[in-house]
Amino acid sequence: MLDPKSARATYKxxxxxxxxxxxxxxxEGERIKIE
Structure with missing residues (x-):
């Protein structure tokens, strides 16, 4: 199980x-918006 509230991303x-x-x-499912 993953915690979506702890999500972070970097682009380098x-x-x-x-x-x-x-x-x-x-x-349970939850969507994470990726811009």
Whole structure:
């Protein structure tokens, strides 16, 4: 399970890195807006 509220991303030299923290709990969906 991932915590979408902890999501962060960086774009440097043509490389997109996305970081998400793992969490325990039930599975449920949530959308993360990517611009």
């Amino acid at each position: 030299n043509g490389v997109l890195e996305v970081f998400l923290s793992k969490t325990a709990g039930k599975r």
